[in-house]
Amino acid sequence: MSELIIYNQTFASDLHVSADVQKELQELWQAQGMSEMDLPDMQLALEEGLANAIKHGNKMDPGKKVTVECFLNEDIIRIVIQDEGKGFDPEDVPDPTLPENLDKPSGRGVMLMKAFMDDVIYNDIGNQLTFIKRCTFDR
Amino acid sequence: MASDVTRFNIQTIDGVTIAKFIDNRILDEATIQVIGEQMYRLVDDHGLRKVVLDFEAVEHLSSAALGKLINMKKKMDAAGGQLGMCSLRPELLKIFKVTKLTKVFNIYASIEKALKGF
Numbered sequence: 001m002s003e004l005i006i007y008n009q010t011f012a013s014d015l016h017v018s019a020d021v022q023k024e025l026q027e028l029w030q031a032q033g034m035s036e037m038d039l040p041d042m043q044l045a046l047e048e049g050l051a052n053a054i055k056h057g058n059k060m061d062p063g064k065k066v067t068v069e070c071f072l073n074e075d076i077i078r079i080v081i082q083d084e085g086k087g088f089d090p091e092d093v094p095d096p097t098l099p100e101n102l103d104k105p106s107g108r109g110v111m112l113m114k115a116f117m118d119d120v121i122y123n124d125i126g127n128q129l130t131f132i133k134r135c136t137f138d139r
Numbered sequence: 140m141a142s143d144v145t146r147f148n149i150q151t152i153d154g155v156t157i158a159k160f161i162d163n164r165i166l167d168e169a170t171i172q173v174i175g176e177q178m179y180r181l182v183d184d185h186g187l188r189k190v191v192l193d194f195e196a197v198e199h200l201s202s203a204a205l206g207k208l209i210n211m212k213k214k215m216d217a218a219g220g221q222l223g224m225c226s227l228r229p230e231l232l233k234i235f236k237v238t239k240l241t242k243v244f245n246i247y248a249s250i251e252k253a254l255k256g257f
Contacts, residue, residue: 015168040199047166097239105206115237
């Protein structure tokens, strides 16, 4: 079976719109029969990815757009989130688990995505995020 | 989401305030903002100094929610109080373990164990 695109949305950098997009994707995943075990992990990664794109990528500029695509290939979900920011080097993100960073209130989003997804990839300039997870579906 | 809608069930046992989260997913920005404000009020406005946050209902929370919890801990430390957490589901505990925040927070398996730790 080849990979199918099941969702494609471009929207302004607004966290409320992002919440609507997340709800649409959640409903889509539930309609596909995604297991209750995988659903929260996917929701978490989606929230972190979109929040980073809007806050850090597009700097909350409503004139800049975020595009999110969801692909499905049998039981593998692939999400691509593109922002219009300058990008970043994921290697430059300070390790939030170092003692000096432990009490900082931010900087854990990428780490959480990596913990709950099978693969997390950024493009060369860092304004396009892809994450992949093999999920269980009740079809 | 109105900020006056309480996001916790509150009870007091032996002088310790147990604040139980109502939301099962603390992921979106609006929910996190309200929860943060209500949590901080426990220390700032109500003057509580012994608080246990009960996560029994919570399935997932985002990094932004972790940020609010860290700020709550700082607030409580500055006020000379104690903050504990209890009843974290395995998937939630994984978030704290991955981020090594188990070193920052006092995490207990149950309310009873948390009360013994205070």
